[in-house]
Amino acid sequence: MAGDPVRFGIIGCAGIARKLCRAIALAPNATLHALGSRSVAEAQSFAAVNGLPGSVRLYGSYGAVLDDPLVDAVYLPLPTSLRAAWAVAAARKGKHVLLEKPAAADAAELDRILEACGASGVQFMDGTMWLHHPRTAKMMEIVSDRGRFGELKWINSVSTFAPDQEFFEDNIRMKPDLDSLGALGDLGWYCIGAFLWAAGYELPSAVSALPDVTRNSAGAILSCSAVLYWGSAHETAATFHCSFLAHVSMDLAVVASNGSLHLKDFTIPIEEGSASFEFTPSAKFVDLHIGWSVKPEKVLVPTELPQEALMVREFASLVQGIRDSGCSPESKWPEISRKTQLVLDAVKKSIDGGCILVHL
Incomplete structure (x- = not known):
């Protein structure tokens, strides 16, 4: 139904992910649905330390988050060297991509990400709060x-x-x-x-x-x-x-x-x-x-x-428009990232x- 919160999956348990968990909780149109780390134990530890709700699905791999059919969008706080591969994989799975900055190691890598997002019709935004x-x-x-x-x-x-x-x-x-x-x-x-x-x-x-x-x-x-x-x-x-x-x-x-x-x-x-x-x-x-x-x-x-919750709210609003109303992704955000x-x-x-x- 139109207006349902955007269900986020977080891939990776970097320190900045703590801030985004709070931002997702504060944004009125978003909810944290899944968290993936390199092991279930790591995901469980992160969830316990940060008081995540028991409803959040905890996965022992990044790929499992992308395979979850209920995940609308992913937040990727992975090391820069890993961002392109996982952002492209997320886009190809039809997941909208909120990517930590710097968006990529170089513009060629970022172009791969943006091309994948464009081909799948998903929203891209970097995490410049x-x-x-x-x-x-x-x-x-x-x-x-x-x-x-x-x-x-x-x-x-x-x-x-x-x-x-x-x-x-x-x-x-x-x-x-x-x-x-x-x-x-x-x-x-x-x-x-x-x-x-x-x-x-x-x-x-x-x-x-x-x-x-x-x-x-x-x-x-x-x-x-x-x-x-x-x-x-x-x-x-x-x-x-x-x-x-x-x-x-x-x-x-x-x-x-x-x-x-x-x-x-x-x-x-x-x-x-x-x-x-x-x-x-x-x-x-x-x-x-x-x-x-x-x-x-x-x-x-x-x-x-x-400001981080406002970022999540803006991103989620764009995702809702695409998911619920057939809108096109907002081109402003990938253009800003690419020029930067x-x-x-x-x-x-x-x-x-x-x-x-x-x-x-």
Whole structure:
């Protein structure tokens, strides 16, 4: 019957899956139906630790989740090296795909996923949660208003955190055979995505990594920076730094000809129930340059649900439309993922080439 909740299956018990279990429980149009791990014991342990309802089916393999005829959609928090194979398998089974980011090791792998989703008519979305927060829509109202904000000139983002020693010893992001992108894929994905968002998803004309790349002994990227350019004369530029070696920072600054927008927590809001940003319109220096003519305006945006639950709600709504009403999948989300992946690939190519300028 139309309006029935979307039944999710989760493939893999990574730490982020805990957050999505809660998000699925909070989303009004979704329910967790199945969880699959590499063994039933692992699935049972995850379910017990996270208080999953007894109604959730627990499987000892990933394939068993895909074989469950009641599963409408799957969430895949698997290592990056495994995502393409299992996302393609899910799509071919007719399951809608919510895929953790980075979406793939490179654009060629992502294209395989998107082609499989397109062939099966299933919805694809990556797990970039901040795009679904109402603050993001409010900021876009300002950024897209050229009369008020002006022409985009410069964007900067910093995404860092300093994990404990166990992370550096055991986490998949420290192992290039499991995740070839390290901090660039985990944190740089957000920065690149924010730049594309601010630029109306226009691809940059060129990118270049900066010579500050840090790797571990296995070759995993621990820290890196890059600059992106738009236009033949580089009229607009963006810079980012992402790192596992610095204190938590999630800064985003968007500067145009008539105004600027700043926030300190763009990927994960400091508070779950609301988030804010500062907008400064048409500021000038006062006489003697001893101050500004206007103060930044703090804009507070409340939210009824956490951003991850809003993401699940949006994804489930699209799945319901396809399942119950014969709608077509929403193309916006795979297009955003692919453009983000293309730019990320270009930054990785620049890093591997010794910070060469890479044209898109």
